[in-house]
Amino acid sequence: MTVAAVSRVQYRPKLLLFAAAAVVLMLLALLPPYIGLYQTQLLTYGLIAAIAALGFNLLLGYTGLLSFGHSAFFGVGAYSVAFLLRDAGIHSMELYILIGLPIAAVISALFGYICVRHTRIFFGILTLALSQVLWTLAYKFFWVTGGSDGLRVARPTLLAGMLTFTGGGSFQRFINAYYYYVLGVFAICVVIMWVIVHSPFGKALQAIRDNETRAAFLGLRISRFRWVSFLISGTFTGLAGILWVPLNGLTTPEVMYWPFSGEIVFMTLLGGFRNFTGPIVGGVLFTYLKTYAVATTEYWQLLLGVVLVLLVMLLPTGIVGAISAVAGKLRPREKSS
Amino acid sequence: MLLEVEAINTFRGPAHILRGVTLGVDDGEVVSLVGRNGAGRTTIIESITGLLPVRSGHIRFRGEDITKLPPHKRAKRGIGYAPENSGIFPELTVAENLMISRWLSDKTARGAAGGVDAEAQALTVFPEVAKFLERPGLNLSGGQKKMVSIARAMALAPSLMILDEAFEGLAPVVVRRFRDAVMMIKGLGISLLLAESNLTSAAAIADRLYVIDRGEIIFQGTPKEALANESVMRTLRG
Numbered sequence: 001m002t003v004a005a006v007s008r009v010q011y012r013p014k015l016l017l018f019a020a021a022a023v024v025l026m027l028l029a030l031l032p033p034y035i036g037l038y039q040t041q042l043l044t045y046g047l048i049a050a051i052a053a054l055g056f057n058l059l060l061g062y063t064g065l066l067s068f069g070h071s072a073f074f075g076v077g078a079y080s081v082a083f084l085l086r087d088a089g090i091h092s093m094e095l096y097i098l099i100g101l102p103i104a105a106v107i108s109a110l111f112g113y114i115c116v117r118h119t120r121i122f123f124g125i126l127t128l129a130l131s132q133v134l135w136t137l138a139y140k141f142f143w144v145t146g147g148s149d150g151l152r153v154a155r156p157t158l159l160a161g162m163l164t165f166t167g168g169g170s171f172q173r174f175i176n177a178y179y180y181y182v183l184g185v186f187a188i189c190v191v192i193m194w195v196i197v198h199s200p201f202g203k204a205l206q207a208i209r210d211n212e213t214r215a216a217f218l219g220l221r222i223s224r225f226r227w228v229s230f231l232i233s234g235t236f237t238g239l240a241g242i243l244w245v246p247l248n249g250l251t252t253p254e255v256m257y258w259p260f261s262g263e264i265v266f267m268t269l270l271g272g273f274r275n276f277t278g279p280i281v282g283g284v285l286f287t288y289l290k291t292y293a294v295a296t297t298e299y300w301q302l303l304l305g306v307v308l309v310l311l312v313m314l315l316p317t318g319i320v321g322a323i324s325a326v327a328g329k330l331r332p333r334e335k336s337s
Numbered sequence: 338m339l340l341e342v343e344a345i346n347t348f349r350g351p352a353h354i355l356r357g358v359t360l361g362v363d364d365g366e367v368v369s370l371v372g373r374n375g376a377g378r379t380t381i382i383e384s385i386t387g388l389l390p391v392r393s394g395h396i397r398f399r400g401e402d403i404t405k406l407p408p409h410k411r412a413k414r415g416i417g418y419a420p421e422n423s424g425i426f427p428e429l430t431v432a433e434n435l436m437i438s439r440w441l442s443d444k445t446a447r448g449a450a451g452g453v454d455a456e457a458q459a460l461t462v463f464p465e466v467a468k469f470l471e472r473p474g475l476n477l478s479g480g481q482k483k484m485v486s487i488a489r490a491m492a493l494a495p496s497l498m499i500l501d502e503a504f505e506g507l508a509p510v511v512v513r514r515f516r517d518a519v520m521m522i523k524g525l526g527i528s529l530l531l532a533e534s535n536l537t538s539a540a541a542i543a544d545r546l547y548v549i550d551r552g553e554i555i556f557q558g559t560p561k562e563a564l565a566n567e568s569v570m571r572t573l574r575g
Contacts, residue, residue, distance in 0.1 A: 203433045207426045214424035217386055218438050219412035219493060 021190070028183055037175055041247070042291060043284070044179045047186045048244045050283030053267040054193050055236020060265075061273035062197055063229040064209030068124050069111065069131030070264045073234040075138065075256030076107045077241025082151035082251050093156040093181065096242055104238020105231060107134075112230030116223050128258060135256035150252030153245045182243055189236060190280070196232065197276060205229050237264070263290070266308060272318020281320050338397075339364050339528050340385070340416075340497055345394030347384045354380045356552045357394070362497060367519065367529045369539035371563075372549035373573060378532040379421065381549065382501050385530075386418050387411045398497070417495030421502040423482035425474035431485050432470040435459070438492035455494035462521045463488050480511050487518065491527075498522060501532045516542050536573050540564055548573065
């Protein structure tokens with residue numbers, strides 16, 4: 001047995017999984033004509049939330065660090081777009097991503113450098129505190145950030161200016177085109193994250209999560225790995241913020257406030273943080289859950305709170321985790337029958 | 338001398354565990370560290386691996402003072418460690434457990450020298466491991482965990498392997514299998530430091546022995562000398 005042989009075992013293509021992913025992607029691509037404009041818009045929000053949760057879960061599910069400050073990176077992404085539009089007159093979505101991503105990465109790297117030296121509650125509190133510093137800056141420096149009024153963001157051009165949205169029916173055209181744009185970015189993010197978590201780097205993160213001491217004695221520099229994980233995680237969440245703001249048309253300090261960090265945690269718990277697809281499912285479901293809760297009752301926070309309590313008590317591994325467990329129990333029976 | 342431990346004093350909290358411990362392992366040598374439970378064997382190993390800070394004294398590896406180095410740097414210098422509880426990552430498969438070490442194997446002295454396929458060597462010593470590469474660490478038996486633990490440490494291409502209680506909890510037939518494995522590892526030019534509570538097991542494979550009691554080395558010599566020493570035998574029997 002050689003290194004190559006072990007590698008083959010490790011990277012044996014999971015054909016069934018890829019086929020299922022392709023089918024889901026195709027279904028998502030076919031949906032808009034059947035579900036109407038509002039649902040298309042809502043699903044776009046869901047996919048953006050899924051990107052944020054996917055990034056967040058690299059830190060929580062794979063590295064074992066619970067951050068309460070990921071709203072900061074989401075907000076950095078959103079405000080980057082707003083500043084680029086207002087101060088540099090940029091209207092291209094691709095430029096927003098190209099410039100906004102490094103900004104989110106730098107802030108993530110800085111926050112990560114401070115936070116990853118600590119674990120457990122100390123890590124959580126540090127991320128919370130740092131994110132609230134950014135929230136305060138966004139809230140108080142109104143002459144820069146617009147304060148509580150926030151900053152408006154016009155509809156950008158897509159695909160290097162090939163798609164523009166002005167004139168009659170531009171909103172409908174934008175929502176439809178932007179859905180496919182976000183779907184494309186989402187698919188790329190899923191592939192990148194899949195490669196990351198199945199690479200030696202991803203396995204090292206899981207080793208650190210399971211037994212930090214043992215991982216150190218296999219030669220892993222724990223703080224460095226955690227820092228890189230934090231950086232990637234924050235950058236993914238920043239990308240979600242970049243994609244979110246043109247759809248929302250406005251960014252306010254609320255996206256940096258701690259309850260929004262809590263929502264990202266909620267999404268991840270809802271889907272399940274010990275598996276790859278959980279945060280994706282959680283991101284989409286949470287978007288629908290919150291939207292309909294807000295539309296149904298003025299006590300929507302109470303409703304979400306009850307759901308969270310039930311989730312922790314009845315489905316601690318999240319929806320996908322519970323489905324996997326049930327499928328796992330059924331599998332041997334199928335063979336024996 | 339490959340590893341030199343010179344007059345180290347180590348504490349666990351307020352308790353003074355190791356008192357001026359001195360020992361050494363030469364190139365290609367199998368050295369056993371024998372003592373009863375609580376004598377300080379694991380504390381010595383944790384001091385060498387950097388998991389416990391040493392209050393005074395020095396630890397040198399290939400002549401370099403590594404006393405203050407963190408564990409990951411000691412591993413990269415070529416110290417492989419298979420702990421008593423195996424330390425297998427439960428949610429990773431056996432292949433993934435090995436992959437983590439393999440990734441860093443070119444950074445250790447033996448690996449960097451080239452020509453060493455450390456992982457292939459590990460699987461030569463334990464060919465059984467190749468049969469359950471896809472199994473999660475959680476689903477391994479005790480003996481399989483120990484095999485993977487040793488194979489994983491070997492995949493780092495170490496010059497020195499430290500095995501803590503490698504034979505404990507194993508059936509006699511499996512113990513023989515592990516003894517053979519230790520001799521194969523020695524045959525690959527890797528030095529070994531074995532922490533054992535059973536003098537007979539240790540004496541069967543060691544070139545030299547250290548006996549530790551209450552944090553102090555009370556004997557060093559060949560296995561034959563240890564077995565003939567009434568005072569050592571009395572201490573180990575309790």
